[in-house]
Amino acid sequence: MSPDRRPPGPQQVIQERISAGAIDGLMRNYRDPQLAFFDLVDNAVDNRIEGKPLTIRVRITKEELSISNHGGEGLDFDGLESYFTWGHSEKTSGQIGQFGVGGKAAMGFLGRGMEIVCSAQGSETEYRVADTSWESRREGELKQYEAQEQKATDPEGYFRVRITDLKSEISAAALATKLGDIYRPLLMDGSIRVTVNGKEVDPLQIKYLEEEGLTPQTL
Numbered sequence: 001m002s003p004d005r006r007p008p009g010p011q012q013v014i015q016e017r018i019s020a021g022a023i024d025g026l027m028r029n030y031r032d033p034q035l036a037f038f039d040l041v042d043n044a045v046d047n048r049i050e051g052k053p054l055t056i057r058v059r060i061t062k063e064e065l066s067i068s069n070h071g072g073e074g075l076d077f078d079g080l081e082s083y084f085t086w087g088h089s090e091k092t093s094g095q096i097g098q099f100g101v102g103g104k105a106a107m108g109f110l111g112r113g114m115e116i117v118c119s120a121q122g123s124e125t126e127y128r129v130a131d132t133s134w135e136s137r138r139e140g141e142l143k144q145y146e147a148q149e150q151k152a153t154d155p156e157g158y159f160r161v162r163i164t165d166l167k168s169e170i171s172a173a174a175l176a177t178k179l180g181d182i183y184r185p186l187l188m189d190g191s192i193r194v195t196v197n198g199k200e201v202d203p204l205q206i207k208y209l210e211e212e213g214l215t216p217q218t219l
Helices: 020-026 033-046 077-083 102-110 172-182 184-188
Strands: 012-015 054-060 064-072 111-119 125-131 144-151 157-166 192-196 206-209 215-218
Touching: 012 077, 033 054, 033 064, 033 102, 033 157, 033 172, 054 172, 077 111, 077 125, 102 111, 102 157, 172 184, 172 192, 184 192
Parallel strands: 054 192
Antiparallel strands: 012 144, 054 064, 064 157, 111 125, 111 157, 125 144, 206 215
16 A cells, blocks of 8 residues: 555545525536536636646546646535535636536536545545436435545645546547637746646747738637
């Protein structure tokens, strides 16, 4: 057994909840997998600490997709419990997602199963929740989870969502290009660092053609 790991500790129960604020969000449908994917990336970006670089790693195969962030606030047990409350969010107006729906809805749109692993900054404890049938539930069902507790792998905050049994194929190259476009300012000033399948994502380059009146052209 690795010296920085220990056998699973006591399990704490997480009860999925729903609030009235979720109604509008639940009525919206994603147009395509990319939109769902970027809801999850937005959550990762929102987790960053001002003035501290955040690393976001994306891995994509035909069967699964994972998005992890490292060096941010991370998530403790209370935060993880809140994550499973539909319509609840502690984000501020300056952050990207405020309605407590996107991440959970995106997981169900993209795949049939999910796993979340997280630890808060400075914590020695990691929590893991998994569900191989996250997208399916009986009418009116609110799921309940036993969060597996074990020693954190790093004192830095981290959060990873892994989506399994993907419903459609997702192009890693297309996502990398879009990441370089959407998060261009944060990539350029070093606020975030992003990799897709181990390859660094560069900010999208823009050149201006004087003969066309300084019309921006993406490269």
